[in-house]
Amino acid sequence: MDYTIVVIVIFIVALVAVGGALLVVPRRQVGPAEKKPEVGRPEGSSGEGATAVLEPEEAEGATAVAEPEAPVVEPVPPPAPPIEMPPPSAGRLVRLRARLAQSQNVFGRSLLSLLASDRLDEDTWEEIEEILITADVGVTSATQITEGLRTRVRVLGTRDADEVRKLLRSELLAHINPDLDRSVRTEPHGDRPAVVMVVGVNGVGKTTTAGKLARVIVGDGGSVVLGAADTFRAAAAEQLQTWGERVGASVVRKEEGADPASVAFDAVTRGIEEGAGTVIVDTAGRLHTKTGLMDELGKVKRVVEKKSQVDEVLLVLDATTGQNGLRQARVFAEVVNVTGIVLTKMDGTAKGGIIIQVQRELGVPVKLVGLGEGPDDLAPFDPEAFVDAILETP
Structure with missing residues (x-):
């Protein structure tokens, strides 16, 4: 009897001990990833850090996969245009x-x-x-x-x-007057390059003339540095850059609005350093009635002459402007001592007599004529070839 009681007491004590141990063991925490999400519940609707869950139709195919970062590829500059070899100047007017x-x-x-x-x-x-x-x-x-x-x-x-x-x-x-000296002085003197300034009003084709003249010189075996002194138009510098790249000529340019005289000075300096035979300075177009702009043109010439003499000042005239072109010529001649005339757009007018009138009024020869938009349509002016073309003389 006493033995039975002892056994029962021991069983009860053991049962109590096991139950207490179970109460002391902590509950395992359920991580956020293991929580069963509630379908359709918006983010932050209840509880801190609540996670938004897409509806089944939204979740289809929307599994986020971390994509590898694309390798950084350095941009490849476009290849430089091939350098062209223009035809020599001899016979250009005859060909045209x-x-x-x-x-x-x-x-x-x-x-x-x-x-x-x-x-x-x-x-x-x-x-x-x-x-x-x-x-x-x-x-x-x-x-x-x-x-x-x-x-x-x-x-x-x-x-x-x-x-x-x-x-x-x-x-x-x-x-x-076929006896006038129509040669364009592009030969260097000593260690100094010849300097050619291209001047004229807006829209007559100065930048194009500068580029085409560079082609004429390179075609005759010379070397050229181009100075983009038209700093009022960014497009002018870009255009001159293209002309230079096509014949392998260096181009000196600065930011838009820079001092044109400093660009011209630096171009001559570059020409001396590179041993170039000719420096061609493209100036900004200016109205012949604006005194300030004309004075600036005179400044460009004076600054260049601190480095080297200016061998040519070529005034570009649009042959289609007729009498107005003659008025322009007079004003430019007073400011920068024009040494030669370039008549552009001769193929678009029947008023070739402007050649006679300009020379008579200014005593300055027409040295170059433009006969089209092609890169090699600038030709040294030959009086006999010109008259023969007018009269269709064989």
Whole structure:
């Protein structure tokens, strides 16, 4: 009896001990990842750090996968354009003769037709003079050419087409003056490069002329540095850069709005350092009526002359502007001592007589003519080739 009681007491004590131990063991914490999310519950709706769960249709295919970072690839600069070798200047005007003849044939054919007519009365001679004036030969030159032709036709008494063509050719050549020095001075002197300034009003093609002139010089075996002194137009510097890259010429340029004189000075300095034969300075277009801008052009020339002499100041004129071009020429000649004229867009006008008038008024020869938009359409001016193209002389 007593033994049974003892066993029961021991069993009860053991049972109590085991139960107490179970109460002391802590509950295992359930991590956030193990919590069963509530479907459709927005983030932060209850409890700190509550996690938003997408609806089944939103969750489909939306498993976030960490993508590897793409390797950093350095941009590859575009390849430099291939350096071109332009054709030499010799014979350029002859090669472009057909284009010149096409633009001037109304002028030439009209004169030849009148001179070869059976009857040369006063009205006919007045008409001849009018054609010359319309072609921008100028009143004085037109009168002199007409009187010269009239005298020679009267003395020779000829109406033969070939004879008339020879007479007209002779008169036109005399007034264009083939004896003027039309060479563009691009040869270095000692250790100094020749310096060519390109000037003119807006829109006549100065930057294009500077680039094409560089091609002419490189085609003749020379070397060039281009100075982008038109700092008022960023596009002008970009355009000149392209021209330079195509023929392997260095280009000196600065930020938009920089001092044009400093660009020109640095270009000449670069030319000396590189041993270049010619430095071409492209200046900003300016209205010939604006005194301040014209004075600035004079400053560019003075600053350049501290480093090297300026061998050429080429005034670019649009041949289609006629009399207005002549007024521009006068003002520029007063400011920077123009040494030569470049007539652009000669293929787009029948007013080739401007050559005679500009030379007569300024005593400055036309040295270059532009006959199109192609890179090699700038040619040294040859009076005989020009007159022959007008008169379609074989």
